[in-house]
């Protein structure tokens with residue numbers, strides 16, 4: 551464990567006003583890590599041995615035409631809650647440009663990045679996440695969070711002007727992701743025998759896309775910190791573009807498994823709202839990001855979430871009390887805010903959405 555020193559008394563507010571990247575570059579973590587970042591107690595964790603998760607690779611375009619691929623997609627979403635999408639219609643050169651623009655943003659001098667800095671308590675912009683509840687650890691990362699769709703929600707003053715390609719690349723990527731989600735939402739509906747437009751309509755035309763560019767600085771003590779604490783996403787689903795440095799892990803049957811980084815693939819990972827909509831047929835997986843002792847890691851996660859204010863609950867077609875498919879989740883208003891409140895406490899909000907008797911069964915299964 552880290553030694554206790556005056557640094558330990560630094561508050562989350564103070565720590566979050568600084569950037570992890572700066573702290574690492576200035577060698578501030580050489581002696582010990584501020585205690586608020588320390589969230590792992592073991593010197594070594596057997597889960598850190600890299601067991602690669604055999605997450606199915608699904609050709610999205612093929613799934614829209616081929617029943618076998620559609621069946622593989624269904625299995626992936628019911629067991630893993632995610633899949634590695636290929637055949638998504640986005641060129642490798644655009645994927646590489648997005649990765650490059652993200653990485654180059656973070657590699658600039660602090661003075662350039664600070665033009666897009668947010669206040670500690672704010673959400674959108676460059677910095678760390680707002681302070682969690684007291685006692686909850688901080689993440690060993692910096693991020694740039696931007697609303698990217700619908701267009702009228704873009705706050706362009708927070709969109710970096712440097713690297714000079716950043717804005718154009720992000721706009722192009724958003725456009726392509728929007729098209730990709732139309733296909734993905736259709737094949738997801740199809741594999742559940744639902745009407746093809748079902749999820750597109752439920753999410754709504756104004757359903758937000760929000761981009762999170764993350765920079766995970768290396769850490770001298772990856773055994774003590776996490777790049778991102780264990781959580782499940784609030785989204786409908788999240789589209790994750792990784793670089794070549796692995797670190798994202800999924801919790802599967804009680805074991806942490808590392809998500810392979812495939813250059814051509816976009817990881818489609820379901821969030822809680824999709825688990826609720828599908829009455830638990832699809833799973834919203836718990837995941838986290840490990841720190842790396844040697845290399846910085848970057849990722850771009852785009853959250854695609856049903857329009858706020860619509861309320862969500864299980865789709866009628868997926869409930870059939872006679873056929874052993876009882877309703878497992880309640881109708882939830884304002885799930886976004888509930889999720890955030892629970893996330894900040896290090897808890898899962900989905901339990902709140904579960905009808906009590908299933909909540910208890912699920913808890914028993916986890917213990």
Ligand SMILES: O=C(O)CCC(=O)C(=O)O
Pocket residue numbers: 762764778783790792798837839848849850851
């Ligand atoms: O960095 C990653 O690969 C995943 C990020 C993530 O899980 C999130 O931002 O919610």
Ligand SMILES: [Fe+2]
Pocket residue numbers: 781782783837
């Ligand atoms: Fe996540």
